[in-house]
Amino acid sequence: MTRTATNVLRLAGRIALVAVVACVLALVSIQFEGILAKNIAMAHEVDRSRADIAALEKREREQAITLRRLSTPEGAVPEIHEKLRLVGPHEEIVIVRGATDAPDTPDARPADGASPP
Numbered sequence: 001m002t003r004t005a006t007n008v009l010r011l012a013g014r015i016a017l018v019a020v021v022a023c024v025l026a027l028v029s030i031q032f033e034g035i036l037a038k039n040i041a042m043a044h045e046v047d048r049s050r051a052d053i054a055a056l057e058k059r060e061r062e063q064a065i066t067l068r069r070l071s072t073p074e075g076a077v078p079e080i081h082e083k084l085r086l087v088g089p090h091e092e093i094v095i096v097r098g099a100t101d102a103p104d105t106p107d108a109r110p111a112d113g114a115s116p117p
Contacts, residue, residue, distance in 0.1 A: 069075035080086060087093055 070079060081088070085093060
C-alpha cells in the first residue's frame with residue numbers, strides 16, 4: 001500500500017473511533033438523564049406518601065381521642081343527645097339562632113308565657 005492510502009485508512013479509523021466514542025457517550029448521557037428523571041419522580045412520590053402517612057396518623061390520633069371520649073357515658077350521652085336531638089328526663093332542647101336565622105314571624109309562644117297547644 002502506498003503512503004497516502006495508509007494515511008487515509010488511518011484517518012478513517014480515527015473518525016470511526018471518534019464516532020463510536022461519541023455514540024457511547026450520547027447513550028450513556030441519555031441513560032443517565034432517564035435515571036435522574038426517575039429518581040426525581042420517585043422522590044416526589046415518597047414525599048407525597050410521607051405527607052399522606054402524616055395526615056393518616058393525625059386522623060388516627062383524633063379518632064382515638066374521640067373513641068376514648070365516646071367510650072364513657074360522660075362523653076357518649078351528650079353526643080347522642082346532640083346528634084339525635086334526644087332529651088333525657090328533666091331536660092329540654094334549647095336552640096339558639098343568630099340574627100340571620102331568626103324567623104320573620106313573631107314567637108309562637110303566647111305573651112303570658114304559657115306553652116303553645
